[in-house]
Amino acid sequence: MSDEHKSSRLWFLGETALARFSASSPVRGLFSYLCRKLRRFMAQLPIEPLDESLVRAELRATAADLRALQSFLGEVAHRRKAFKLPPADRALCDWAAERARDVALIAVRIERRVGPRPKPGERSRRRKPSIPSEETPP
Numbered sequence: 001m002s003d004e005h006k007s008s009r010l011w012f013l014g015e016t017a018l019a020r021f022s023a024s025s026p027v028r029g030l031f032s033y034l035c036r037k038l039r040r041f042m043a044q045l046p047i048e049p050l051d052e053s054l055v056r057a058e059l060r061a062t063a064a065d066l067r068a069l070q071s072f073l074g075e076v077a078h079r080r081k082a083f084k085l086p087p088a089d090r091a092l093c094d095w096a097a098e099r100a101r102d103v104a105l106i107a108v109r110i111e112r113r114v115g116p117r118p119k120p121g122e123r124s125r126r127r128k129p130s131i132p133s134e135e136t137p138p
Contacts, residue, residue: 016072051118059114066107073100 021028050057077097080090 016069051120056114059110060117063107063110063114066103066110070100070103070107073097073103 018028018031021031047054052060073096077093077100079085080093085093
């Protein structure tokens with residue numbers, strides 16, 4: 001993953017959308033340009049007051065991104081049923097279906113860990129989860 005991708009949450013949106021266009025497509029170039037500009041603009045905006053901690057909000061956003069990735073993998077997997085594909089591509093579709101399930105499991109773990117979204121205007125008052133440390137006897 002490039003440094004530009006590591007520094008932005010919009011890399012996900014850009015890469016999955018750009019996969020549908022060839023490298024020489026003017027649409028790909030335009031979309032890529034707009035994503036870069038939007039990333040720079042968003043980086044300059046201050047973080048607004050949230051109804052939960054920034055860490056929880058970021059993990060919740062990560063889970064949402066994983067759900068979108070799960071959906072995208074599901075679309076790829078569905079192509080096996082929707083189109084006549086060569087055997088190698090059918091196998092990749094099956095593999096994509098398995099990865100969609102893997103991604104869903106990670107999203108569920110994150111969603112369970114951060115808990116339900118707080119109601120608008122209500123700051124989360126969840127206590128810190130109890131995690132046994134190596135120093136704490138069982």
